[in-house]
Amino acid sequence: MSESSLPVALDAMGGDNAPADTIAGAHLAISEYGCDVVLVGDKNVLGSADGIEVVHASEVIEMSDEPAGAVRSKKDSSIVVGAKAVADGEVSSFVSAGNTGAMMAASLLKIGRIRGVS
Helix, strand or coil: CCHHHCCEEEECCCCCCCCHHHHHHHHHHHHHHCCCEEEEECHHHHCCHHHCCEEECCECCCCCCCHHHHHHHCCCEHHHHHHHHHHCCCCCEEECCCCHHHHHHHHHHHHCCCCCCC
16 A cells, blocks of 8 residues: 555544544545545544544543653553554554644654654
8 A cells, every 4th residue: 555545644632622623624624625534532532433433542642741751651642543553654644733742752752753854
């Protein structure tokens, strides 16, 4: 499977008014732009997500959490699971409106840097 045919992963647990607004945004991306989207988050909270595939993540990194420590301690958080999905080649990209520092830490720790970029 080529990278361009992989879905975009969306952190369903991050951001204001999550998960309702993230699910609505995913539906908009699918219907208006034809994007292939998967949600990353707690299946117990998301339920059927109105028919969108959900990758289960049982933990959430809160906005008040210390970023690097949260990435290391909350290994099943939506941010860590989403970053790992990119690293494993399961999705083309991962988007979150959650804790920006945690996104940066998860990206560096799970995905790594591009060769030659410091």
